[in-house]
Amino acid sequence: xxxxxxxxxxxxxxxxxxxxxxxxxxxxxxxxxxxxxxxxxxxxxxxxxxxxxxxxxxxxxxxxxxxxxxxxxxxxxxxxxxxxxxxxxxxxxxxxxxxxxxxxxxxxxxxxxxxxxxxxxxxxxxxxxxxxxxxxxxxxxxxxxxxxxxxxxxxxxxxxxxxxxxxxxxxxxxxxxxxxxxxxxxxxxxxxxxxxxxxxxxxxxxxxxxxxxxxxxxxxxxxxxxxxxxxxxxxxxxxxxxxxxxxxxxxxxxxxxxxxxxxxxxxxxxxxxxxxxxxxxxxxxxxxxxxxxxxxxxx
Numbered sequence: 001x002x003x004x005x006x007x008x009x010x011x012x013x014x015x016x017x018x019x020x021x022x023x024x025x026x027x028x029x030x031x032x033x034x035x036x037x038x039x040x041x042x043x044x045x046x047x048x049x050x051x052x053x054x055x056x057x058x059x060x061x062x063x064x065x066x067x068x069x070x071x072x073x074x075x076x077x078x079x080x081x082x083x084x085x086x087x088x089x090x091x092x093x094x095x096x097x098x099x100x101x102x103x104x105x106x107x108x109x110x111x112x113x114x115x116x117x118x119x120x121x122x123x124x125x126x127x128x129x130x131x132x133x134x135x136x137x138x139x140x141x142x143x144x145x146x147x148x149x150x151x152x153x154x155x156x157x158x159x160x161x162x163x164x165x166x167x168x169x170x171x172x173x174x175x176x177x178x179x180x181x182x183x184x185x186x187x188x189x190x191x192x193x194x195x196x197x198x199x200x201x202x203x204x205x206x207x208x209x210x211x212x213x214x215x216x217x218x219x220x221x222x223x224x225x226x227x228x229x230x231x232x233x234x235x236x237x238x239x240x241x242x243x244x245x246x247x248x249x250x251x252x253x254x255x256x257x258x259x260x261x262x263x264x265x266x267x268x269x270x271x272x273x274x275x276x277x278x279x280x281x282x283x284x285x286x287x288x289x290x291x292x293x294x295x296x297x298x299x
Contacts, residue, residue: 079270080257087274090142091149098153104161116154123147136271159289164296171288178284182250193255201248239291246284253277
């Protein structure tokens with residue numbers, strides 16, 4: 001399965017790496033694979049439906065179940081949760097430190113903002129480096145989280161203290177609400193992640209990013225707000241679209257994790273899942289922060 005994040009589309013639990021995807025063989029001892037549906041990386045249906053539960057090797061000997069399952073070296077949900085919590089924890093700590101140690105008053109905002117932009121650019125470079133590595137690198141991922149936290153801490157402080165009071169907390173709550181809502185909808189089957197869904201989300205994301213890039217170029221070379229995609233009514237509309245795209249990315253991330261576990265991805269790939277989830281949550285948070293700044297700035 002491909003990663004849900006566009007810059008990581010060449011990585012993740014793909015058919016080419018031999019341990020995941022709907023054309024791959026399941027891990028040893030696991031249930032047999034079902035039809036591949038013409039190589040669709042988001043094939044529908046439960047590949048484990050109708051399969052018998054694995055035989056308990058202790059049952060016939062009257063020994064009962066073992067105290068703990070044997071370590072298989074395969075990714076589990078606990079691995080994903082722990083790696084994601086670690087990555088987000090590093091991000092939150094560095095964001096809090098940046099907020100406290102990099103003031104955004106009139107005398108220091110230029111220096112603080114310069115440090116934030118530099119940290120954000122380095123974080124982006126580290127993200128691209130990780131995306132082209134064949135294996136997940138915990139050091140790179142944690143470094144990315146730390147630098148991204150510095151960027152978010154300063155940007156959040158600027159918005160909260162100079163534009164819209166309380167915006168940072170509102171953006172955090174909004175991000176948490178979207179995460180829970182998408183998770184519930186995904187587990188309930190209200191969101192079906194298939195090839196059509198993937199294609200639509202990637203096309204929409206590409207168009208969104210291109211429009212924002214054009215707007216940024218016009219703003220840099222023409223001054224003002226560029227084409228107005230980040231202010232006024234258009235800014236509100238594109239902020240809502242950005243949040244919705246982030247929600248779609250979350251659904252793709254959940255599918256990536258589910259497939260990785262089902263098809264026996266190595267345990268270290270939990271770091272890649274954590275990386276994707278962190279990037280998506282950062283996207284949603286920034287879109288909420290921008291949207292709140294526009295709404296309160298127009299009051």
